[in-house]
Amino acid sequence: MRNKASTTLTLVLLTLTLLSTTYSDDLIDQTCKKTPYYELCSNIIHSNPATPSDPKGMVVIMINYTIVNATNTLNYIEDLIKKVTDHELEHKLTFCAESYIPAIKYVLPQAVGSINRGNFGFANYSISYAEKDIVACNKKFTGNQSPLSSRNGIMLQLLDISAAILKILLNG
Template sequence: MKPSIPRTTFPLPFLILLLLLLPAVVRSGDLIEEVCKKTPFYGLCAATLHSNSSAAADIKSLAATVTNFVLSNATDTLSYIQAQLKKEKDPKAEKALANCAELYIPVVKYNLPQAIEAFFRGYYGFTKYALSDAAKQADACEDKISGAGAGGGELSARNKAVSDLCGVGAAIVGLLMKVGGRGLKV
């Protein structure tokens, strides 16, 4: 009688593929954790990067992902400001919202798109500067609405999110500049 060979529930090629890919998945998660620990907002960084499964290839991919998230959030915030501006009846609050729109428009239409283009051309210093400037504009908007008594609420949360994401992005771009395309040894 021949001994029977136990059958596995997974086909062998699938099992081999799983064993080959598992270390890459673990390493990519480790990279996100390692990079996010070096940013000012670890939780925001980790949540943002883990939500994009393709982000973890390398530190440059992480920086690109966060920079694109910044543009997306700033664009959404500008749209929100413009919608609120159409509804606002209080002249003081309306002026504060108009000032915020004036702060966000160049960030969304020019600064961040140019920063993303510069990033992909290897001009990381400009990208870091533009991200830092975008954070300052979000903070300035917050000062405007707080000074008008319109602070707090949805717009304040949006300004904080943009500012904090900019801080994360600038920190990751700074790490990229430091490692110069080599492995993360910071």
């Protein structure tokens, strides 16, 4: 009798886990479809071991991923600065590094804190502020000469996804 009860409990728990995972996957897909970059959004959130139960959890995952991406880009910029011999290019890269540093240390972490407190408006402002700085970095370079164009492009996509999810939270 005890084995039967144990087996039944195990089956119930397994079923609940599968239903929860299906619900989370559906929620992730529904939310990511409302962003400008569905595939990128879906891949990032699905690959995160923390399964979000709502858009609030999803946007926190996106912003934390954005912080990691920005940190990698800053490291890349700092490596380029060490190698560059052109002073004009060095100045442009330094400007870009100075754009990434506050985003990593202050702006994006403040956005996460604001989301956790339910202050989605301030979080949205923080995302817009970070986007503005990345766009300013892009404008330092003309044409295709930027060694950061693809990295900045990804950064802007990540910020756009976060902004779209925040819009859902602001309107919901």
